[in-house]
């Protein structure tokens with residue numbers, strides 16, 4: 636689960652991932668563990684996951700993890716997942732499709748690659764889970780088509796927002812989550828080489844972030860133009876003039 640660093644919220648896609656995990660828990664009896672790699676402040680957001688119904692949460696936090704790109708991020712997350720899988724059999728890793736800051740959609744597939752398990756991306760519906768035979772059927776949504784895929788478990792599933800509508804926490808669960816203990820694992824627990832984590836373990840670095848140049852816009856609103864028909868006529872003229880639409 637990724638915490639958005641600017642607003643300290645659960646990354647919106649991850650709210651849907653958590654909701655789906657909770658629904659699978661209710662239906663099939665899975666245990667849900669929410670993981671986040673982030674600064675100590677991410678703890679409050681993991682408490683929200685507990686309030687919503689996660690059975691356990693783990694914050695992966697260490698200065699040595701800082702500055703990680705998607706390669707180093709998926710390395711740390713995979714290591715923690717492997718550690719959790721020593722005590723509870725791993726059925727699936729559910730991620731959001733992407734974050735709303737980095738936006739790369741690489742971390743989920745990065746985890747699957749390192750776990751050497753199937754990766755099911757752009758999932759908008761989990762059709763069924765066969766717990767006994769360790770199989771899952773999902774529906775993936777692409778631009779002009781849907782695909783229904785059968786896969787073995789464990790698998791990494793990256794979900795779209797359309798998959799569900801996240802629930803709200805109840806007041807008693809919120810109160811419980813404030814007193815709960817949030818496990819924090821640093822690299823003393825994971826014991827990863829410094830060459831594969833943080834800045835040192837990152838193959839890429841963000842050099843510059845900037846907005847593309849756009850021509851200045853004009854607002855055709857009711858205050859500058861009294862007549863809505865006149866505003867519509869002006870808009871049409873501009874769109875035709877710039878070849879955005881054609882009158883043919």
Ligand SMILES: Cc1cc2nc3c(=O)[nH]c(=O)nc-3n(C[C@H](O)[C@H](O)[C@H](O)COP(=O)(O)OP(=O)(O)OC[C@H]3O[C@@H](n4cnc5c(N)ncnc54)[C@H](O)[C@@H]3O)c2cc1C
Pocket residue numbers: 636637638646648649652670671672673703704705706708712729730731732733734736737738739740741742743839841844
């Ligand atoms: C503007 C910007 C641009 C960037 N560009 C690049 C780039 O080009 N290449 C690059 O390698 N890195 C890049 N990064 C760094 C990248 O954001 C971090 O590695 C980040 O920790 C995870 O990547 P993501 O945001 O792209 O996640 P995504 O791959 O978009 O996330 C997919 C899913 O993976 C899970 N996930 C991701 N991060 C975490 C986490 N920390 N804890 C728990 N679950 C998680 C979540 O379920 C999430 O929904 C960029 C960061 C910023 C802010």
